[in-house]
Amino acid sequence: MTKYAKMILELIESSGTHLSAEDIFLTLRDRQEGIALATVYNNLNRMCDEGVIRRLTVDGYPDRYDKLVRHDHLVCPKCGKLTDVRFADMSAEIAKQLGVEKAEYDLRVFFLCDECAKKKG
Amino acid sequence: MTKYAKMILELIESSGTHLSAEDIFLTLRDRQEGIALATVYNNLNRMCDEGVIRRLTVDGYPDRYDKLVRHDHLVCPKCGKLTDVRFADMSAEIAKQLGVEKAEYDLRVFFLCDECAKKKG
DNA sequence: GTGTGTGCAAATGATTTGCATATAA
DNA sequence: TTATATGCAAATCATTTGCACACAC
16 A cells, blocks of 8 residues: 555545545645645545445535445535435345345435525525 | 427336436437437436436446436446335435434445346356 | 556546527417 | 527536556565
């Protein structure tokens, strides 16, 4: 694992928000790291393949990346903001219904975020 | 509602599969309709905004469009294939937990499709 | 030393946009 | 008529790729 791979992973693991490739690129560049955007993408793709991080694709917005700890997401239908939330784990029921031992899933709940709710009212 | 809007909606409603903008464009063009790809996109976007159809964004694949009847999806992690499936409706629990009357959500279960399962074994 | 990561610039591919024309209410 | 949809081509934007160079093991 290289210098940049480590930095990128650390950023994602330690971040409270959901970072896009560009967020990561800009953060590292601000730290005077001479990293290229393509390198960020390369690393993110590799880590997703290896199952070290998770990609969050939301329609209309650039992909964001997330840690693996089990949780679900609220997605703001206005601004695309993602918020972590934890609903009951349904892996067991789903797996049972599909006739397999283990099942992975992605649950997104559409929910107007605080900021957009304010703007509206 | 225009001629093409009707055709596009009908295609989506009657289709057993999940069509992409290009699928729809090619289908209509094969029927000798002089439709433009941009028109397909325009109509799909409009219908999504109006809440008449639903957009399915799967990372790495072009968007596909779906009818509104409540159901969930299996997503093949190898080929991106979408399959309809119906798990228990969780709107009520989710809404309760969020403190609202109604909640919309999107549930995707990652599950190797038949074809990819064959190829593997 | 040899494979793999990196930087850069150019390519890609899905989707959007601008604008002039055509169509629907 | 008067707004809105359409066709076309060009533009956009996130992401990927090719290639030469630089590390890491």
